[in-house]
Amino acid sequence: MFNITLPDGKKIPFDAPLPLGEVAGKISRDLGKKALAAKVDGQLRDLTSLIDHDAAVTFVTPDTPEGLDIMRHSGSHVLAEAILTLFPGTKFAYGPAVEDGFYYDVDAPNPITAEDLPKIEKAMQKIIKANRPFVRRELSRAEAKAKYAADEYKLDNIERAEGDIISFYEQGEFSDLCRGPHVPSAGKIGAVKVMSLAGAYWHGDATKKQLTRIYATSFPTQEELQAHLTKLEEAKRRDHRVIGKQMDLFSTEPDVGPGLILWHPNGAVIRHEVEAFWKEEHLKRGYQLLYTPHIASEEIYKRSGHLENYGDMMYNSMDIDGSPYRVKPMNCPGHILIYNANVHSYRELPFRWCELGTVYRYEPSGTLHGMLRVRGFTQDDSHIFCTPDQVEAEINGILDLMDHMMRTFGYTYKAFLATRPAKSIGTDAQWEMATNALEAVLKRRNMPYEVDNGGGVFYGPKIDIKLVDALGREWQGPTTQLDFNLPERFKVEYVGKDNERHKVVMLHRTVLGSMERFIGGLIEHFAGDFPLWLAPQQVRVLTVTDAAIDYGREIMAKLRELGLRCHLDDRGDKIGAKIREGELARVPVLLVIGEKEKEAGEAAVRRRLLGDLGSRKVAELLPELAAEIRERRLPPKPAGKTAEA
């Protein structure tokens, strides 16, 4: 007889030993919800292990992140068993739970193809339905090695396992090396879906054998699984490559080269508006604009250390009058040389210098992705040169600017403070000063942040911002880094009060990242339904009959007067067809005009996401639209349900 004490003090009595299923069943009944595993002294354990404990425990249920992980990891064992039934002789390398699901890396004697996935899913469902218990078995290291002498992956896993006892989990015939814990039985896994397959290397090492990775996911209920699949569909619908084609925003052309973006007029005008906003905000905040050349002598990259450390990312050198030149992979050296063109006093600092600087980097072909990962891109780069006691104020200013711009685009965000990595340059005092300055600003602003220990760059700590878009997805966003390296290498100095030369503190930062990646992300964030100020075509005037064409031209003239991007659709099509085309083109404002409106000096307003809003006096409507653009207001309705979350 033993007791399990629940956190509320309630005791559940058991007669040990009991079959696991009964333990789980009893706990679940007493708890009123499904128990998957238990936490004893903060350690995750199988429910079976409780049999040896008379302790206060908390139960892990599938509505917690831990519970989901345990459920999904157990799912990977079921996936493995299903694969083994269908493909005897398959070896299993590694099968963890990951965000949104789980996978198993397998080495199958015959290739598994996409057509096999539904079969695997069916087999999994059968195993789950059979609801056999997961049973933990323990072997000594030597016994384990003997058992798996013919399986190089298991041997490797045993080699890597800690301690002398190696645990296995069995469900029926199938047994797999595993640390656990697991759900009590396969029936607790819920609704499963086999998603996809892909190649992956054993331990991510490209010199090792390529394995087949099968992705699957599971949710406690069919409804939750369905909601997840719906969200994936929604993400697919928003894919910037698809919308980019629909709206004729950009393209890549094989004859130009992979990863090189051609901005079509509709995409270019969005970029123009974003850049204009960016410049306006920078100039307001005391930044100054720079321009630097797209090629430079190799000397500058030798000096910066980039050629040595990141030469693989740079394009080959070209010979100009006998000297090697390179295409610019980053903007910093140019900005530093502008600084060093003169001797500067502490009285002049800080300098806030910025450039929409286009750079080219050799990204491996397999990593290119639409506008989000490209080989030529324009960074919204800035370098701030300041004294140590100006650092906090400058960081604060950067965060102000970042916050304002992200709000304007309707993003929420999370902050991460990345501290000193194992391999780094600079003194302890430098790192302490810099890290403290970053942290102090985050605290002063009451900005919630997480510490990414050791996540800084070798030359200094940084604050990374992750954007959360309308679908709740996270994107790499603004970043602010301190740099101890380049000021040393380039002797970037100012003359202090003491008439001595001191090294400047140099801050690198971007707010948008690159125009390509940011606008690619914006397309998905808004699902193509841009705010009025960004929409390629802002207003389309649709005539019901030819009798309204003259009136349409009058409205067009007034719209142009206000600087709106507009178009008159005066073709002989029916009004329904014109509206359909306007909606498909995602034009935010459609003005329908016929004889009625012409008489009254009105226009029937139809707004994207809101529909038909009825007739308005043109004289009132147009200034309102102009104001909406001037204030850079977000779309009338959030682009996604979770936008406010």
Next chain:
RNA sequence: GCCAACUUGGCUCAGUGGUAGAGCAGUGCUUUCGUAAAGCACAGGUCCCGGGUUCGAAUCCCGGAGUUGGCUCCA
């Protein structure tokens, strides 16, 4: 870069060895219509590129390019 799949008209796609198709878009004509597709006609293709097998290749084989999904990578 690695593994796999894919590449047919501007777009989305059908076509598995017998000489290329649909819908949408485009052009012309007709229609003048009230909130998501009017009708008719016309035009449009080196079937990604190169090589091979075959009497014959969009289709089969080899090589290359590009794209996609992953892996690795993203200062």
